[in-house]
Amino acid sequence: MSTVAVNVEEKLFQNRYKVDHGRPHIKIRQPDLCRNECKSQSCTYVCPASCYKAEGNGAVTLITDGCLECGSCRIICTELSNVEWEYPRGGHGILFKFG
Amino acid sequence: MSEKFDVIVVGAGPSGNAAAYTAAKAGLSVLQIERGEYPGSKNVQGAILYANALEQIIPDFREDAPLERHIIEQRMWVLDEESFVGTHFRSDDYNKPPYNRYTIIRAQFDKWFSSKVKEAGALVICETTVECLLMDGDQVVGVRCDRQGGEVFADVVILADGVNSTLARKAGFHGEIQAGNVALAVKEILFMPQETIEARFNIKEEEGVVIEMFGKITDGMMGTGFLYTNKDSITLGVGCMLSDFKENPNRTSPYTLLEKMKAHPSVAPLIAGGEMKEYCAHLIPEGGFYAVPKVHGNGWMIVGDSGGFVNAVHREGSNLAMTTGRLAAEAAIAAKAAGKGFKAKQLASYKQALDESFVMKDLHKYRDMPQVFHQNNQFFTTYPELINQAARSMITVDGIDKKTKEKEIFSNFRKSRSLTGLAGDALKLWRAFR
Numbered sequence: 001m002s003t004v005a006v007n008v009e010e011k012l013f014q015n016r017y018k019v020d021h022g023r024p025h026i027k028i029r030q031p032d033l034c035r036n037e038c039k040s041q042s043c044t045y046v047c048p049a050s051c052y053k054a055e056g057n058g059a060v061t062l063i064t065d066g067c068l069e070c071g072s073c074r075i076i077c078t079e080l081s082n083v084e085w086e087y088p089r090g091g092h093g094i095l096f097k098f099g
Numbered sequence: 100m101s102e103k104f105d106v107i108v109v110g111a112g113p114s115g116n117a118a119a120y121t122a123a124k125a126g127l128s129v130l131q132i133e134r135g136e137y138p139g140s141k142n143v144q145g146a147i148l149y150a151n152a153l154e155q156i157i158p159d160f161r162e163d164a165p166l167e168r169h170i171i172e173q174r175m176w177v178l179d180e181e182s183f184v185g186t187h188f189r190s191d192d193y194n195k196p197p198y199n200r201y202t203i204i205r206a207q208f209d210k211w212f213s214s215k216v217k218e219a220g221a222l223v224i225c226e227t228t229v230e231c232l233l234m235d236g237d238q239v240v241g242v243r244c245d246r247q248g249g250e251v252f253a254d255v256v257i258l259a260d261g262v263n264s265t266l267a268r269k270a271g272f273h274g275e276i277q278a279g280n281v282a283l284a285v286k287e288i289l290f291m292p293q294e295t296i297e298a299r300f301n302i303k304e305e306e307g308v309v310i311e312m313f314g315k316i317t318d319g320m321m322g323t324g325f326l327y328t329n330k331d332s333i334t335l336g337v338g339c340m341l342s343d344f345k346e347n348p349n350r351t352s353p354y355t356l357l358e359k360m361k362a363h364p365s366v367a368p369l370i371a372g373g374e375m376k377e378y379c380a381h382l383i384p385e386g387g388f389y390a391v392p393k394v395h396g397n398g399w400m401i402v403g404d405s406g407g408f409v410n411a412v413h414r415e416g417s418n419l420a421m422t423t424g425r426l427a428a429e430a431a432i433a434a435k436a437a438g439k440g441f442k443a444k445q446l447a448s449y450k451q452a453l454d455e456s457f458v459m460k461d462l463h464k465y466r467d468m469p470q471v472f473h474q475n476n477q478f479f480t481t482y483p484e485l486i487n488q489a490a491r492s493m494i495t496v497d498g499i500d501k502k503t504k505e506k507e508i509f510s511n512f513r514k515s516r517s518l519t520g521l522a523g524d525a526l527k528l529w530r531a532f533r
Contacts, residue, residue: 011378048353048380068380071263091226095140099205
């Protein structure tokens, strides 16, 4: 498939969120596992909101502000089970206007 | 909140609303807990509403439900990079009320459904996330919410908490969701004037069109694309199995797939000028019959996406959700009336009703479909290309005689799949669909 440059931030910008500052609902349990044990780092391209980023030094970083709460990252991280995933606190997170 | 209810329903999607409405209407005390700001604010669907399942619950829903357009035309497209081969089914029969199905916008529809739930007498609490089930031994007795003193009790808890099925999984009622049993779909809503939509799709006011697509747009993965006409917007999306996304050698992101689909020469003119106002993602449980977990136990029942009730072949989900929600509520009502408690045995009528309904009959009919498509991605790659090549060859007038063209087409099919491969594919499809 030929490459298409897509700016997912522009898409997320159209969405409405109530971010629960300082209380991310998803966490990477052991960042070292992503860096050293995970070869595919598939969360960095499967996440539809691009919350996971592959850093130049081999690490994976996570910022949940744009999360669409689909649950994919937890399910694909089967080998290492390194994603701690809960729904945001009531009223927080993505607030779909149309859904 | 240390009250006790007859029924607690977790979630305010189609299955939760159907359950809460049915139970409250029968006079049971019902608490419904929703984590969104309002019912619908966490919910994502294409979305097509199939009238029949809702008619069984609210017969006169057409009077005030927010419906976009009734569908009069269904298009099925098989695409390669530049073309599509398709069938269109359009019938004026679909213009005769009562209409069979509608496009809807879920945030609006769910809000409306929830207003009916409240009218029926249920207590609906929003902005509250249920953290876990409360157990007394092996009996579910209530839920714990993320509010101060958030323990609430009930005879029965109906789990309508969506595809991730967090509560049942935490309670050990079923195992982890497999990536091969869910599809990841992304979509956008694009606004444009009503007249533009009606001109582009050759439809009148309130008439709507559905386009289902498969082929090159999914980059070799098992999946489909869709386009639905709403009143003054178009919903456009694409979804593929999560396991295929994970293993895709091109490491294609869902949003890249969506952008490529929007740029396809057959799609682009239909959506040109549309103003994008929201981007959504959602998992769809597509494991089918064999992926449905245990559906009831002591003091609990599971409904809708949370129980994997989706007929992926026919793109049906919300109707299964509403039906399972209604049947679970009916089981709770019967158990309450019988007065013999709420153990698995007293709730077994839910399982029985499910088995007798179209829900499990349809899932059973297509039980082998997920496996067949998983192991044979030629249906999403080779065939769409071959079919488009064949059509292009036969329809292009270029001085080559038709017999020669026919020979070339057959030879292309044989080269790509071999004769035994072709026969095997036909047999696999027949077995999976019969």
